[in-house]
Amino acid sequence: MKIHKVLAATAALAILMTGCGTTEEPAASPSSAGAGEAISLTDSRGAEVKLDGPAKRVVGTEWNVVENLTTLGVQPVGVADIKGYSAWVKAGTLDGSATDIGTRGEPSFDTIASLDPDLIVATADLPEAVITQLEDLAPVVVLKSADASRQIDQAKDNLKLVAKATGTEAKADEAVAAFDAAVAKGKAALETAGLAGSRVAFADGWVADGKVSIRPFAKGSLLTDINTELGLVTPWTMKGDPAYGLASTDVEGLTSLDADSFVYITNSVDGDFTEELAGNAVWKSLPFVKSGKVHRLEDGIWMFGGPASMTQYVDAIVAALTK
Numbered sequence: 001m002k003i004h005k006v007l008a009a010t011a012a013l014a015i016l017m018t019g020c021g022t023t024e025e026p027a028a029s030p031s032s033a034g035a036g037e038a039i040s041l042t043d044s045r046g047a048e049v050k051l052d053g054p055a056k057r058v059v060g061t062e063w064n065v066v067e068n069l070t071t072l073g074v075q076p077v078g079v080a081d082i083k084g085y086s087a088w089v090k091a092g093t094l095d096g097s098a099t100d101i102g103t104r105g106e107p108s109f110d111t112i113a114s115l116d117p118d119l120i121v122a123t124a125d126l127p128e129a130v131i132t133q134l135e136d137l138a139p140v141v142v143l144k145s146a147d148a149s150r151q152i153d154q155a156k157d158n159l160k161l162v163a164k165a166t167g168t169e170a171k172a173d174e175a176v177a178a179f180d181a182a183v184a185k186g187k188a189a190l191e192t193a194g195l196a197g198s199r200v201a202f203a204d205g206w207v208a209d210g211k212v213s214i215r216p217f218a219k220g221s222l223l224t225d226i227n228t229e230l231g232l233v234t235p236w237t238m239k240g241d242p243a244y245g246l247a248s249t250d251v252e253g254l255t256s257l258d259a260d261s262f263v264y265i266t267n268s269v270d271g272d273f274t275e276e277l278a279g280n281a282v283w284k285s286l287p288f289v290k291s292g293k294v295h296r297l298e299d300g301i302w303m304f305g306g307p308a309s310m311t312q313y314v315d316a317i318v319a320a321l322t323k
Helices: 003-017 064-069 081-088 109-114 129-136 151-166 171-192 222-229 252-256 271-278 282-286 308-323
Strands: 037-040 048-052 058-060 121-122 141-142 200-208 209-216 260-264 292-296
Touching: 037 151, 058 064, 064 081, 064 121, 064 151, 064 171, 064 308, 109 129, 121 129, 121 151, 129 141, 129 222, 141 151, 141 209, 151 171, 151 222, 151 308, 171 222, 171 308, 200 222, 222 308, 252 282, 260 308, 271 282, 292 308
Parallel strands: 058 121, 121 141, 200 260, 260 292
Antiparallel strands: 037 048, 200 209
């Protein structure tokens, strides 16, 4: 299955399964400084999860979960779709020891059971019935992958919750601080370059049956929220979904886009959708195309990731806009 179909399915499922706006605060737990101390925390469902101590053998069913684990110095024993993760996520590197547990939407229960995990970290994108089955195998912490009302804080909360479960709070604090510092530095660089207030449209896209589909990251999407923190303005006027802040359009839909720059991420596995547009008269007539302000960011920046990917994105977009 192509990655855009997986992403679209994930986003659609999130719309159905995820409510807006509630803030989960991990419950206070004993310090994990002492190895073996019991940990009690509350996940995004409001469910209390109890662990005998900091989790060591952890399975991650979603890529943002796996990225957060590697950010914290925890190599998971089980990962969903390792090949896809390695192609799309460069902020958190796997060391080759993890076992592939199947797809992100359909993890293999037999494979997970064989890994004897002491913790499974999943997201609310998985159906409740699947999560219930996972709970028969090991304690499960469920994260809310996205919330269009608070994307950046949600991503930070997710990292901190995983850190509580694995006894790595200090590393989580370091990753959050690194992101905040990157935003401050990037905002200053854009101001110096005279780009504060620039209208920057971020999107991704794909080609299916010879037709190009474009997915705007509208207001409320993670990357557009980061752009706002950098002092940029989104020109997208359509409303995104309540979980991921994503919308949909096509090349003709870009004719009403009042943007100074168009920025996108794709992957060499799926190919560059703008190449399909090279001879398209509508595409070539767009002001940002004519001015050469279409920027493809480097591969491997996960658009739905945690603070590590978010920091990677900040560095990449500032570099692209100021070069």
